[in-house]
Amino acid sequence: MADLTREQIVTFVEAKGIKNSAGFLNDLERRDAWAFTTRPQDLDELVSFWNDKQRLGSRFELMKHSVGRRLSERDxxxxxxxxxxxxxxxxxxxxxxxxxxxxxxxxxxxxxxxxxxxxxxxxxxxxxxxxxxxxxxxxxxxxxxxxxxxxxxxxxSVREYLAAVWFAEQLKGAGSRQRIEHLFFRIQYEQEVIVPSMRPVLSWLILLDSPLLHKVYNLEPELILEGGDPNSVPLEIRQKILVSICKGLDS
Structure with missing residues (x-):
């Protein structure tokens, strides 16, 4: 099924009772939440969040809302x-x-x-x-x-988010941090690197575990901006990453 067009999205949200469709779309753009509009059911969840909060949430909030809604029995x-x-x-x-x-x-x-x-x-x-x-x-x-x-x-992205939540729970266990971190990091040519296949999950996990966030920031800060929800990362860290990237482009 092809993704919904902008015109179809406007028609859909107005049919669902959202009168200020322009404001809805502007918030959609500002929060980079287009991934939640590709299918009618996804968009319906977005509208549900908007009607409840009168705003669009962060990607993290929207993902949590979507998962909860899809797992509940509505009948x-x-x-x-x-x-x-x-x-x-x-x-x-x-x-x-x-x-x-x-x-x-x-x-x-x-x-x-x-x-x-x-x-x-x-x-x-x-x-x-x-x-x-x-x-x-x-x-x-x-x-x-x-x-x-x-x-x-x-x-x-749902699979990656849910896996991250599971790993975050395991990190709370006594003595489990090193074992869990070994799944995400490895030594290559005497340097610690991120396991490529685990990057998408790690981009969510850093939002749930501060020590991992700072480890990734020191090791490969670009990952913080790759996936998950960069806007949920503390502003100070995001600013430092952008400054570092800009300096790298100038050099």
Missing amino acids: QDRAESRPFTVEKVEKGARLLAAASVLMHETIFQVPDERNPLNGIDVKSILADWNEREIQILLSRPLFDEAIYGMVRFHHR
Whole structure:
């Protein structure tokens, strides 16, 4: 499906009751939130946030809002017939995201479907979940619709964000920092470098862990501006990075 055009976005948000579509689009531009407008469901979440807050949030706020909305059961009858705590469903999604990143595999096998030849066996990751609970989780709109017994997160950035949240939780454990950091950094030619495949996750993780933010700032500050949500990084650090980049261009 092609991305929504600017005209389609205006039509959509006005149909949803936003009278000041120009203000909405200006805030969209200012916050660089166009990634949340590519599909109707994404845009609907953006409108929901706007209607609730009368503003657009940071990329971090919007991502958190989107994940929470997509993991919730919106049908009250089904919610009552499928008792499922928000904490459990979010924990499961974060664990699957981390497994996906670490295993370099984006596809998950749906229980009770024709067994695909590839993909992560969700039952091996969520070992204390029953098949019904796994099916409910994988049916939430955080994941694309199942095709041939396989699903994946509906967007790469969602997987990276959720994995970062999971890693941030692990960093709180006693003695776990060195073990976790070894996944993101390695020694190459006697220099510490960032593991390339972990850069997208790290760009979110630095927003959740101050020691990592300062480590990345000292090691490779450009990563802070690459992904995640640079606007959520302290202004002083952003200014120093931009000054450093400008000096590099002049030299």
